[in-house]
């Protein structure tokens with residue numbers, strides 16, 4: 001099922017925000033014109049990544065950072081490149097931009 005979850009223009013560039021879709025916590029990440037979505041669960045412990053609302057990126061906004069043990073994930077693939085889950089990836093969620101809105105596909 002498709003859900004519109006935010007306006008594209010509301011995302012910082014680069015930037016990330018968290019949303020709840022049904023029972024699922026999702027991160028939406030923008031980098032230029034590209035938008036990606038991932039399940040908000042670190043592959044290390046399965047817990048949420050952020051320590052404060054919408055605080056997902058590292059200081060230089062180059063990676064998604066897990067606040068618990070500092071794992072870094074690429075913005076485009078969600079692949080962990082440093083940290084205890086090195087080599088694993090965030091679970092991607094299908095998403096697209098249409099009519100200025102970000103849509104994610106997710107089964108309820």
Ligand code: FES
Nearest residue numbers: 042044066069071
């Ligand atoms: S829970 Fe994310 S790095 Fe440990």
